[in-house]
Amino acid sequence: MTNKIAYLSTSESETDISVLENQLSTIAHETEIHICTSPGETIEAVKYADIIISANVPITREIIGEMKNATAILGSGHGFDFIDHEAATEKGLMVINNAGFCTDEVANHTIMLLIACAKHLTLLNTQVKSGIWERPKNNLPLPPITGEVLGLIGFGNIARATAIRASALGMNVITYDPYVPPWTIKEYRVKLIPSLTDLAASSDYVSMHTPLNKSTRKMLSESFFKAMKSTAHFINTCRGGTVDEPALIKALENGEIAGAGLDVFEEEPTPPNNPLLKMDNVIVTPHSAGHSDVVSKASQTNTGQEVTRILSGTWPMSLVNPVVRSQLPSRPPATNI
Numbered sequence: 001m002t003n004k005i006a007y008l009s010t011s012e013s014e015t016d017i018s019v020l021e022n023q024l025s026t027i028a029h030e031t032e033i034h035i036c037t038s039p040g041e042t043i044e045a046v047k048y049a050d051i052i053i054s055a056n057v058p059i060t061r062e063i064i065g066e067m068k069n070a071t072a073i074l075g076s077g078h079g080f081d082f083i084d085h086e087a088a089t090e091k092g093l094m095v096i097n098n099a100g101f102c103t104d105e106v107a108n109h110t111i112m113l114l115i116a117c118a119k120h121l122t123l124l125n126t127q128v129k130s131g132i133w134e135r136p137k138n139n140l141p142l143p144p145i146t147g148e149v150l151g152l153i154g155f156g157n158i159a160r161a162t163a164i165r166a167s168a169l170g171m172n173v174i175t176y177d178p179y180v181p182p183w184t185i186k187e188y189r190v191k192l193i194p195s196l197t198d199l200a201a202s203s204d205y206v207s208m209h210t211p212l213n214k215s216t217r218k219m220l221s222e223s224f225f226k227a228m229k230s231t232a233h234f235i236n237t238c239r240g241g242t243v244d245e246p247a248l249i250k251a252l253e254n255g256e257i258a259g260a261g262l263d264v265f266e267e268e269p270t271p272p273n274n275p276l277l278k279m280d281n282v283i284v285t286p287h288s289a290g291h292s293d294v295v296s297k298a299s300q301t302n303t304g305q306e307v308t309r310i311l312s313g314t315w316p317m318s319l320v321n322p323v324v325r326s327q328l329p330s331r332p333p334a335t336n337i
Helices: 018-023 039-046 061-065 085-090 103-118 121-129 157-168 182-188 196-202 222-227 245-253 293-311 322-327
Strands: 003-009 029-035 051-054 072-075 094-096 149-153 172-176 205-208 233-236 259-262 282-284
Touching: 003 039, 018 293, 029 039, 039 061, 051 293, 061 085, 072 293, 085 094, 085 322, 094 293, 103 121, 103 157, 103 205, 103 233, 103 259, 103 282, 149 157, 149 196, 157 172, 157 182, 172 196, 196 222, 222 245, 245 259
Parallel strands: 003 029, 003 051, 051 072, 072 094, 149 172, 149 205, 205 233, 233 259, 259 282
Antiparallel strands: none
């Protein structure tokens, strides 16, 4: 039996899946690449597929309802907020994300934004290139990094990797995560904070590291930014939707926080008239934290391994809706490939 795999992308530039195909070489399969720019195109692409791999193409309840043969939906990246995993679970479909493939890159990017904010890197770069050879003036704060407090919201794999890097810089790391086990806190030598407000008030830098779901959407609102120090910086490399963006803009405009380093926005691409793009104390990148030459290959390798596990009859490693297990026939545990 040949398994039909639908690979969905929004761009022709993201259709080189040679590494993925090499990983699937031992499995009888047929992969079709689809450029999907509308729900209708996506429905046609997935209707008779056994496995769906989505490179950030939205998979809505309507689209899931049209799937005839599917057993699993895989996201090609770390996030899975573009997949309606509740609808998938109701239909008995496994949802798998690409956990861990870009942990180091995102952690590195987080620290890069933190340092760039503290040192006003982009502002000084622009000044020097325009012929202004000046050190920061006295009214431009230059906060230290060593000895400062970094507050991590969420303490999953990327936050843990960030904590290691921050500790190496001599920072004191605290975290708010109601789900993290106490032995993990002890292992990484960080301090667990009981509330978001306490973390905001205690941190010199705040970094966001939660997935985007119903409970985290607009998790950080006006009250959070008001609780932050006026000298503190905010970093976000997870999902823009976890933050009330107008509240962040207001906090920056009113001087309630010192600055921000942002890789993600509520709307992407963010509109050119977004006030955040006009602020000298805000450094932005185009949701690129997880990208590198090595990571793109690792993403396809991980995805291919998960597809191989599923089609070989075992559970995947990174099942994001484990409750679906009760609806499906028993499978052996996932194994390394």
